[in-house]
Amino acid sequence: MQSEAATPRRGRGRRPAAEVRASVLRAAADLLLGEGIKAVTFDRVATAAGSSKMTLYKWWPSAGALAAEAFFAHSEQQLEFPDTGDIRADITTQLRAFVRLLTHDGTGTVIAGLIGNAQTDPELSAAFSRHYSAPRRALAVAAFEKARDRGQLRDDIDLGILVDQLWGACYNRLLVPDAPLTEEYAVALVANVLDGAAPR
Amino acid sequence: MQSEAATPRRGRGRRPAAEVRASVLRAAADLLLGEGIKAVTFDRVATAAGSSKMTLYKWWPSAGALAAEAFFAHSEQQLEFPDTGDIRADITTQLRAFVRLLTHDGTGTVIAGLIGNAQTDPELSAAFSRHYSAPRRALAVAAFEKARDRGQLRDDIDLGILVDQLWGACYNRLLVPDAPLTEEYAVALVANVLDGAAPR
Numbered sequence: 001m002q003s004e005a006a007t008p009r010r011g012r013g014r015r016p017a018a019e020v021r022a023s024v025l026r027a028a029a030d031l032l033l034g035e036g037i038k039a040v041t042f043d044r045v046a047t048a049a050g051s052s053k054m055t056l057y058k059w060w061p062s063a064g065a066l067a068a069e070a071f072f073a074h075s076e077q078q079l080e081f082p083d084t085g086d087i088r089a090d091i092t093t094q095l096r097a098f099v100r101l102l103t104h105d106g107t108g109t110v111i112a113g114l115i116g117n118a119q120t121d122p123e124l125s126a127a128f129s130r131h132y133s134a135p136r137r138a139l140a141v142a143a144f145e146k147a148r149d150r151g152q153l154r155d156d157i158d159l160g161i162l163v164d165q166l167w168g169a170c171y172n173r174l175l176v177p178d179a180p181l182t183e184e185y186a187v188a189l190v191a192n193v194l195d196g197a198a199p200r
Numbered sequence: 201m202q203s204e205a206a207t208p209r210r211g212r213g214r215r216p217a218a219e220v221r222a223s224v225l226r227a228a229a230d231l232l233l234g235e236g237i238k239a240v241t242f243d244r245v246a247t248a249a250g251s252s253k254m255t256l257y258k259w260w261p262s263a264g265a266l267a268a269e270a271f272f273a274h275s276e277q278q279l280e281f282p283d284t285g286d287i288r289a290d291i292t293t294q295l296r297a298f299v300r301l302l303t304h305d306g307t308g309t310v311i312a313g314l315i316g317n318a319q320t321d322p323e324l325s326a327a328f329s330r331h332y333s334a335p336r337r338a339l340a341v342a343a344f345e346k347a348r349d350r351g352q353l354r355d356d357i358d359l360g361i362l363v364d365q366l367w368g369a370c371y372n373r374l375l376v377p378d379a380p381l382t383e384e385y386a387v388a389l390v391a392n393v394l395d396g397a398a399p400r
Contacts, residue, residue: 038320088398115375116319119312120238125377134378153397158388160379161369162397165389168372169364175315175375176333176368177325179360188358189365196396197353197362198288 024049024056028070033106037113040067064117064124071110072131081139087147088194094140095166095186102174103181112174137163165193224249224256228270233306237313240267264317264324271310272331281339287347288394294340295366295386302374303381312374337363365393 027049031039041063046053060066082090102108118125137160144159153159169189173181215223227248231239240263246253260266282290302308318325337360344359353359369389373381 036320112319116316119316119375120236129376129378133376137378151399154395154399157392157397161385161389161392164369164372164379165365165392168376169361169368171376172364172368172371175319176329176371178329178334178337179364185361189361192357192361192365193393194396194398195354196394196398196400197357197365198394198396199351199354200396200400 020049020051020055021059024051024059024066025070025073027051028066029074032067032071032110036109037064037067037117040064040070042066060123061126062121062123064114064121065127068114068118068124068127069131071114075107079135079139081143083143083146085150087143087150087152088190090143090147091166091194092187092190095170095190096183098167099170099181099183099186102170108174115171115175136167140167162193166190220249220251220255221259224251224259224266225270225273227251228266229274232267232271232310236309237264237267237317240264240270242266260323262321262323264314264321265327268314268318268324268327269331271314275307279335279339281343283343283346285350287343287350287352288390290343290347291366291394292387292390295370295390296383298367299370299381299383299386302370308374315371315375336367340367362393366390 024045028040028045031044031048042053042056042060045051045063045066046056056066060069082093084090102111114124114128118128140163141159144153144162147153148155148157148159153162166189170181170186173179173185224245228240228245231244231248242253242256242260242263245251245263245266246256256266260269282293284290302311314324314328318328340363341359344353344362347353348355348357348359353362366389370381370386373379373385
């Protein structure tokens with residue numbers, strides 16, 4: 001059984017853990033984006049990263065958890081939420097970018113695959129939440145709180161629910177594709193959510 | 201081909217196709233609810249239903265598609281959308297029942313598993329849409345159109361998007377469980393969606 005200690009670096013010593021970790025995450029992301037989530041197994045990632053399978057078992061509770069961390073570590077998007085002082089404009093910018101991500105060749109399928117596999121892999125579910133959805137939810141809620149303080153959102157509204165109404169609605173069209181997901185959809189969704197469905 | 205005409209009497213000849221189909225769907229639903237979606241294989245369903253695997257291959261494009269049809273054929277809920285003439289009350293009734301379904305022992309996990317597996321099984325995705333999500337979407341939109349005609353929903357709103365804002369928001373809490381899904385959530389969601397997040 002191969003171990004990191006048995007892998008000399010330029011002939012001497014072992015590779016630093018951070019370096020091994022980075023190359024494992026890169027290898028996992030490549031497999032995920034190239035062949036889909038089913039390709040991300042400890043076996044294949046270890047081989048591609050030139051690492052030992054024992055190390056992977058030690059660091060990640062499941063191959064799915066590794067896939068989720070790899071995707072978000074190597075994906076381009078920032079967690080940043082724009083803050084121009086106009087919540088309607090900022091949500092629209094954010095949601096359009098999100099829809100582009102979800103409908104982009106590869107990334108949309110990967111995100112759908114991660115959420116899909118998370119339903120039967122609790123470790124992947126936890127990793128998806130930790131590395132992606134929970135921090136995104138927190139950033140959105142923080143932006144909503146500032147907007148509420150500026151008088152742009154109602155005082156009596158549940159800001160957490162707003163996250164589901166916006167990003168959750170987009171996920172719904174990704175995961176249960178009965179109707180199209182487009183940037184125009186994102187724009188109309190923001191109007192629906194902010195202005196309300198009942199007559200004013 | 202099995203037919204009524206080919207079944208002379210109980211205990212002799214072949215079972216009618218409709219009877220075989222019903223017993224296959226029942227066996228698949230039992231496996232799905234008892235052990236989860238991974239238990240629904242053509243092998244196990246054929247054995248449990250006392251049917252031939254060839255018949256299952258002939259009738260269903262994938263075990264996932266069979267699982268989806270089985271779940272909705274044998275689940276108790278109706279597709280019915282209440283129509284009391286008050287859209288706010290009707291949506292609230294519908295969403296509370298939906299949240300109860302999603303948070304019920306067994307059914308929530310099964311629905312999450314069906315949507316999850318649908319991400320990598322196109323036949324399951326198609327069956328989920330055909331037997332469940334597309335007809336539900338159509339019924340909701342029809343109810344919204346009647347409400348709009350009564351002046352209870354704005355004329356300029358996209359009624360299809362409203363479906364994602366309501367049921368999609370609940371699915372989001374089921375599939376990406378960063379925040380709780382409760383009947384109180386359903387009630388607050390309806391207020392958010394109808395009244396809008398922006399100050400009136």
